[in-house]
Amino acid sequence: MGLRKIVDNVKPTFSEGGKFGFLASLFDAIETFLFVPNTTTKKGAHVRDCNDMKRTMFFVVLALIPAFLFGCYNTGSQVGLEGFAALMYGLVRVLPMLAVSYVVGLGIEVIYAQIRKEEVAEGYFVTGFLIPMIMPVSTPLWMVALGVAFAVIFGKEVFGGTGMNIFNPALVARAFVFFAFTPQMSGEKVWYSDWTMMGAQVDGVSGATALEQLATTGQMQWSVMDAFLGFIPGSFGETSTLCILLGGALLLYTGIASWRTMLSVFVGGLAMGYLFQAVGLTDYPAYYHLLVGGFAFGAVFMATDPVTSAQTNVGKYIVGFMTGALAVLVRVVNPAYPEGMMLAILFMNALAPTVDYFVVEANINRRKNRIKTVK
Amino acid sequence: MNMKNLTGPLSANNPVIVQILGICSALAVTVKMEPAFVMGLSVIVVTAFANLVMSLLRNGIPSRIRIIVQLVVIAALVILVDQFLKAFVYDVSKQLSVYVGLIITNCIIMGRVEAYALGNKPLDSFLDGIGNGLGYAAILLIVAFFRELFGSGTLFGVQIIPQSWYIAEGGFYSNVGIMLFPPMALIIVGAIIWIHRSFNKDLQEK
Numbered sequence A: 001m002g003l004r005k006i007v008d009n010v011k012p013t014f015s016e017g018g019k020f021g022f023l024a025s026l027f028d029a030i031e032t033f034l035f036v037p038n039t040t041t042k043k044g045a046h047v048r049d050c051n052d053m054k055r056t057m058f059f060v061v062l063a064l065i066p067a068f069l070f071g072c073y074n075t076g077s078q079v080g081l082e083g084f085a086a087l088m089y090g091l092v093r094v095l096p097m098l099a100v101s102y103v104v105g106l107g108i109e110v111i112y113a114q115i116r117k118e119e120v121a122e123g124y125f126v127t128g129f130l131i132p133m134i135m136p137v138s139t140p141l142w143m144v145a146l147g148v149a150f151a152v153i154f155g156k157e158v159f160g161g162t163g164m165n166i167f168n169p170a171l172v173a174r175a176f177v178f179f180a181f182t183p184q185m186s187g188e189k190v191w192y193s194d195w196t197m198m199g200a201q202v203d204g205v206s207g208a209t210a211l212e213q214l215a216t217t218g219q220m221q222w223s224v225m226d227a228f229l230g231f232i233p234g235s236f237g238e239t240s241t242l243c244i245l246l247g248g249a250l251l252l253y254t255g256i257a258s259w260r261t262m263l264s265v266f267v268g269g270l271a272m273g274y275l276f277q278a279v280g281l282t283d284y285p286a287y288y289h290l291l292v293g294g295f296a297f298g299a300v301f302m303a304t305d306p307v308t309s310a311q312t313n314v315g316k317y318i319v320g321f322m323t324g325a326l327a328v329l330v331r332v333v334n335p336a337y338p339e340g341m342m343l344a345i346l347f348m349n350a351l352a353p354t355v356d357y358f359v360v361e362a363n364i365n366r367r368k369n370r371i372k373t374v375k
Numbered sequence B: 001m002n003m004k005n006l007t008g009p010l011s012a013n014n015p016v017i018v019q020i021l022g023i024c025s026a027l028a029v030t031v032k033m034e035p036a037f038v039m040g041l042s043v044i045v046v047t048a049f050a051n052l053v054m055s056l057l058r059n060g061i062p063s064r065i066r067i068i069v070q071l072v073v074i075a076a077l078v079i080l081v082d083q084f085l086k087a088f089v090y091d092v093s094k095q096l097s098v099y100v101g102l103i104i105t106n107c108i109i110m111g112r113v114e115a116y117a118l119g120n121k122p123l124d125s126f127l128d129g130i131g132n133g134l135g136y137a138a139i140l141l142i143v144a145f146f147r148e149l150f151g152s153g154t155l156f157g158v159q160i161i162p163q164s165w166y167i168a169e170g171g172f173y174s175n176v177g178i179m180l181f182p183p184m185a186l187i188i189v190g191a192i193i194w195i196h197r198s199f200n201k202d203l204q205e206k
Helices: A002-014 A021-034 A053-078 A083-116 A124-133 A141-155 A169-180 A210-217 A224-229 A241-253 A259-279 A295-302 A313-333 A341-374 B004-010 B023-028 B033-057 B063-088 B090-096 B098-105 B107-115 B122-152 B182-199
Strands: none
Touching (some): A002 A021, A021 A083, A053 A083, A053 A241, A083 A124, A083 A141, A124 A169, A124 A295, A141 A169, A169 A341, A210 A313, A224 A241, A259 A313, A295 A313, A295 A341, B023 B122, B033 B063, B033 B090, B033 B107, B063 B090, B063 B098, B063 B107, B090 B098, B107 B122
């Protein structure tokens, strides 16, 4: 255990009163990242479980890996590369964005932790990974940095840090960048990488996403299978419904994400899609909505966020259903926003506490009535 | 004469960021510096003279009808300011549109008249009006500074960020479009309050 010794040796320097005592929270973050803490809660009733925050966050990132790798491959394949070259091209293309997301986000988190004399929270581990995956691949890096800074400060730290936020921080970053730089974040070119390396054919590559095509013409140029597998242009990690479902299966198996939320988002989207099909507003099948754009990604990784989603089981059904229904409503009815998932999730994030409140109130009333009938 | 009336509302007792008054117009007229500046001046004039006039009249008004008298005085002053702006700075007056007229509903003015001018001497009231108007104008200018600089790349209409930086000109930069939306003004006001309170410990809620 050489590393353990090194960590123990430098610990006094980084503890309170030491030379670098002001870096205590950063040191603590690195130490608990390297070694699982062996201190346990001594007082009160607590569930003692090996599944701490760091392991939970690690599983979410693991669940994101299939969609991430496919996103890399798809980035390359959209500019004419094949096989391993496509994967490498995508990896090289997205790594700067990932690095910017982590450096800026964790930097701000560490500064706040120092000021408040708290431990660095683990929440950003997942958020930082999510942010590049929901951005168009050619987003300029300084826009990503600005979005991340806004999301961490005004989406999270203002409310008191990890676990206190009202809105999903990754989506706050996406929403900020979308509204701040609308000309750069929409249109035909943004979905394709513009780096000329490894022989990529980037000149003149442009085109509407499947969502935009559906919104304007009612059909898309790709087959349903392509859309399901993810060989379509779109934000970096959102295209492959298959890979997202693989990650979703891991989240459900480990019990990290709520199946109630996930299922009801899909049901809500389908129901709204069928409704629009029935009244003749759309003439493509309703299940298209679940395959194109960020619907699946949002349903599996965003709407299930345990902090911002509803806390009660009934609330999860309601919030999930309304998220899916709202996303499709925005997509079909509002021509300015071909993609409605981001707005739908953020909106339902804001309403989730209200839904929870009424669910709890209803339960209290039900039990009060039970007492009355017994008397 | 109490100079605290003049300096207090600038920071420790600021009408916008401490008393949270006059927020609506702070969101509406701060897209550019110029209208914010003119709006600030107008509010300074109206608050100062409303305070002065009401303080002079304070012993002659039955308290049952004081609100209606205040409204008449403030409305007359607002109409004066409005006509003045239309005559001399017509462009800005058009940009401010209804918000000059809406100074009459600005909570700061009514608040100062009710809370201060009706119980204090004319000169003190006059200073208090100028101070509160200045406090309001200062916040307006700070908000407008950030919104115009990052939202349009200009200050008082003068291009600050070099044209060659823009994407259209082959650069990398782009204006932050969200700055032009009112929600961003609210976030900036929130950030100012946040920073202000972290320096003024006595303002922090327990």
